[in-house]
Amino acid sequence: MNTKAIVKDWFNKWEEGRFRDLPLTDNFRHTSPFGTIEGKDTYLNIVEEKKDKFLGQTFEIHDGFYGQAHACVRYTARQGADFSLDVSEWYYFKGELIDLIVAYYHIGEIRNERQLDT
Structure with missing residues (x-):
């Protein structure tokens, strides 16, 4: 399976609610503006606890x-x-499994001093 197919499988499983079947290494890490989650089991347990935020x-x-x-x-x-959330994500693979995801998205208001005046 090539990386495009693995990523497609990732999104399909999320849309189907099959997060326990995601193609992840045991040492999977997910980094986002919220921080880094270390380990497949830790990641899946967080999803399980917060299904309302992850599924659907x-x-x-x-x-x-x-x-x-x-x-x-x-x-x-x-x-x-x-x-609605616009996201850019980098995926890093070990074989046919995802080992690391680094996600980029905006999670809050832009501070006044960072605003662009137009």
Whole structure:
């Protein structure tokens, strides 16, 4: 399976609610603006505890780059009528499993001193 197929499988399993079947290494790490989660079991337990925040999403893939051992995908996640999040994620693979994801997205208001005046 190539990296594009693995990433497609990742998103399909999320949309189907099959998070326990995600193609992750045991040492999987997920880094986002919220911090880093270490370990497949820790990650899956957090998803289990917070299903209302993780499940029931759909994903619109805008574009991606797929290498032999890594990929980058830009997408919009939607949950219900009121939640939408634009994300760019880097995926790093060991064989046919995801070993690391580094996610980039905005999680809050922009401080006044960082605003662009137009």
